[in-house]
Amino acid sequence: MKQNNVKNKMQSVFSKFAKNDYAKYPFLKEAAKYLKIPDLTIEDLTNPELEEILKRAEERVEEAILYTRVSRKPEKADNEISSYPIAIILATATKSSFIQKRYALAEAKQTFEDLKDEPKEKILAFAQNFEWKLAVNINNEIPYEFALHFADYLRNTTHLREKKWKLVNRILSNANVYLTRNETARLLSEEVLRYIEKRLEIKELPNLPPKIMETAEKIKNLSVEKIGKSEMEGFPKTIIQTAFPPCIKTLYEAISAGRH
Numbered sequence: 001m002k003q004n005n006v007k008n009k010m011q012s013v014f015s016k017f018a019k020n021d022y023a024k025y026p027f028l029k030e031a032a033k034y035l036k037i038p039d040l041t042i043e044d045l046t047n048p049e050l051e052e053i054l055k056r057a058e059e060r061v062e063e064a065i066l067y068t069r070v071s072r073k074p075e076k077a078d079n080e081i082s083s084y085p086i087a088i089i090l091a092t093a094t095k096s097s098f099i100q101k102r103y104a105l106a107e108a109k110q111t112f113e114d115l116k117d118e119p120k121e122k123i124l125a126f127a128q129n130f131e132w133k134l135a136v137n138i139n140n141e142i143p144y145e146f147a148l149h150f151a152d153y154l155r156n157t158t159h160l161r162e163k164k165w166k167l168v169n170r171i172l173s174n175a176n177v178y179l180t181r182n183e184t185a186r187l188l189s190e191e192v193l194r195y196i197e198k199r200l201e202i203k204e205l206p207n208l209p210p211k212i213m214e215t216a217e218k219i220k221n222l223s224v225e226k227i228g229k230s231e232m233e234g235f236p237k238t239i240i241q242t243a244f245p246p247c248i249k250t251l252y253e254a255i256s257a258g259r260h
Contacts, residue, residue, distance in 0.1 A: 017030065017122070020075075023080035025114070028126070031081050034078065042206055045089070045208070045211070046209045046212075053086060056073075056076075056080070058087075062222060064091075066222075070107050091219075095216075101197065102223075103200070104196040108192045108193035111189045112189035116182050123146070127188060133152055134147070135147050137178055145184070147176040147177070148178075150172060153187070
């Protein structure tokens, strides 16, 4: 009972995020209230007032391609917050799954770097944004900072292959998995990754202004130049047998005929 009271007290004193925090985490729900144009439409993308924001959005995606990170500029909070949804549009407009995944990954990686240095109260508030059941660990016998409900833990460790993330290798008590600060930040970054990837899943794009399409094409060209077309496109979806070199063609024919 005492432990529940402490948890409730902790949750009632969350640090409220300031504007420069939303500049670091523009995907949080409350960040939307700081958008320069709250009800952003496709037509607004060519608004001269958004020129600097559009440039920053382009820079976000380019940084993701080049460095797998998206820098933070909290001193220009308005531009940072407003450029995020436009960066989503630009990444989607490239119609490149590589660029879209790269952008989501870059935002998630930068989130990890930022979150691990935040005070506990902000980490809790961040987790609350995604409806996580996360609390500060008050059990002195367990040497971890946070306690996370196992359902949230399992949902965010699906793609993590290291043995330490397997549930059998964790301390599990009262339906909670215990985590260090860095581990908590890592799992929250996985939540961010999935959230942004979902935002990028737009099957049919609306008609975008020529300027946006030109910028998207510029970003695609940068990817080809820095990453390479073959890496961006991945393995071909269909096999063209006529493209096989002679030795592979001979092996393929032998296997197809049932020979050793």
